Amino acid sequence: MKTKVVEIMEIDHKAEEELKEAAGVLQKGGLVAFPTETVYGLGADALNGDAVKKIYLAKGRPSDNPIIAHIADVSILESLTPAKLQDVEILAENFWPGPLTVVLPKRPQVPDATTGGLSTVAVRMPDNPIALELIRQSGRPIAAPSANISGRPSPTKGDHVVQDLMGRVDVIIKSGDCRVGIESTVLDMTGPVPVILRPGILTPEQLSGVLQKEVVFDPGILSRFENEQGPDGGEPPGPKSPGMKYTHYAPKAEMLILRGEPAEVKREIERLRSEKEQAGVRVGTVLFEDKAFEKAAHDFFSMLRELDDQGVDLILAGALNDRDSLGLAVMNRMLKAAGHKVIDVR
Ligand code: TXA
Numbered sequence: 001m002k003t004k005v006v007e008i009m010e011i012d013h014k015a016e017e018e019l020k021e022a023a024g025v026l027q028k029g030g031l032v033a034f035p036t037e038t039v040y041g042l043g044a045d046a047l048n049g050d051a052v053k054k055i056y057l058a059k060g061r062p063s064d065n066p067i068i069a070h071i072a073d074v075s076i077l078e079s080l081t082p083a084k085l086q087d088v089e090i091l092a093e094n095f096w097p098g099p100l101t102v103v104l105p106k107r108p109q110v111p112d113a114t115t116g117g118l119s120t121v122a123v124r125m126p127d128n129p130i131a132l133e134l135i136r137q138s139g140r141p142i143a144a145p146s147a148n149i150s151g152r153p154s155p156t157k158g159d160h161v162v163q164d165l166m167g168r169v170d171v172i173i174k175s176g177d178c179r180v181g182i183e184s185t186v187l188d189m190t191g192p193v194p195v196i197l198r199p200g201i202l203t204p205e206q207l208s209g210v211l212q213k214e215v216v217f218d219p220g221i222l223s224r225f226e227n228e229q230g231p232d233g234g235e236p237p238g239p240k241s242p243g244m245k246y247t248h249y250a251p252k253a254e255m256l257i258l259r260g261e262p263a264e265v266k267r268e269i270e271r272l273r274s275e276k277e278q279a280g281v282r283v284g285t286v287l288f289e290d291k292a293f294e295k296a297a298h299d300f301f302s303m304l305r306e307l308d309d310q311g312v313d314l315i316l317a318g319a320l321n322d323r324d325s326l327g328l329a330v331m332n333r334m335l336k337a338a339g340h341k342v343i344d345v346r
């Protein structure tokens with residue numbers, strides 16, 4: 001497939017024309033990769049099952065993993081869900097456009113390809129003018145997972161998308177770096193208590209603050225931090241968000257996380273690095289300043305890709321403090337990238 005790559009840094013007259021053309025591609029059932037504030041997305045018409053199936057093919061993604069429908073206007077919610085929840089209105093007013101995805105009961109016309117056969121649909125309004133204009137021009141909700149080959153680190157720069165999807169999609173819209181750098185917070189609103197299925201930059205405190213009620217983490221998220229094993233010593237309980245069960249974000253190199261007091265972790269990483277390098281192993285490190293959680297979120301995926309490009313064999317990463325909820329969100333990705341290989345430094 002021939003991929004058209006366009007670069008848009010701001011919405012001027014030329015960009016408008018490019019976006020109109022890309023929206024036309026979406027209307028005809030084609031695939032368009034576009035920037036959002038979290039990570040780049042790979043879009044197709046969310047109400048066209050055949051179009052959405054092309055996303056799975058292009059990404060090599062398991063087809064029971066549901067996709068988020070992106071909207072540019074809250075009025076489009078009606079076409080996706082029959083639910084008229086006051087809590088969702090409050091969330092939309094406070095956090096949309098922004099890095100929040102809500103899971104709601106779906107309407108029958110939302111195809112199984114979009115929802116992975118579930119009776120629910122995930123919806124979000126991204127905070128990026130290019131994404132919003134593209135969605136608006138297309139006149140439909142746009143299903144979009146992250147625009148990477150399945151299993152690779154999520155793309156936070158236009159070049160990452162080109163690396164992964166050139167020749168596999170119709171259009172790639174390149175723009176600047178994604179502001180947030182990790183994917184949206186996924187919040188299940190189908191039960192009596194809102195449940196965070198995937199942690200992101202929006203914290204439970206922020207969400208419960210505006211909702212004036214308790215918001216909880218899916219137990220599957222937390223168990224992975226407290227103790228890398230389930231209660232019986234086996235796998236931790238499976239999370240409810242189907243996407244959480246797949247190998248994810250994995251760099252080509254083997255990756256190990258070192259956890260403990262920051263200064264000691266740093267020392268141990270240096271010691272291990274020189275030991276391994278003497279044995280001829282090419283070592284890369286991922287180490288963030290203490291409490292620099294936003295920077296960690298912004299840089300994490302892109303660092304993994306850079307280390308892969310450098311061809312390192314082993315990545316040594318310093319754990320972030322997971323008592324901070326953004327730290328926890330980055331740790332969620334780091335643990336998956338490392339296949340949950342953690343060493344406690346004492
Ligand atoms: O920030 C983001 O959310 C990015 C940008 C492109 O918007 N998108 C993204 O999509 O990360 P994806 O497909 O890589 O991750 C979607 C997550 C998965 O964990 C998936 O299982 C979950 O959302 N999800 C989607 N629909 C769901 C549903 N109906 N019920 C539960 N979880 C759902």
Ligand code: MG
Nearest residue numbers: 145146154183
């Ligand atoms: Mg993804």
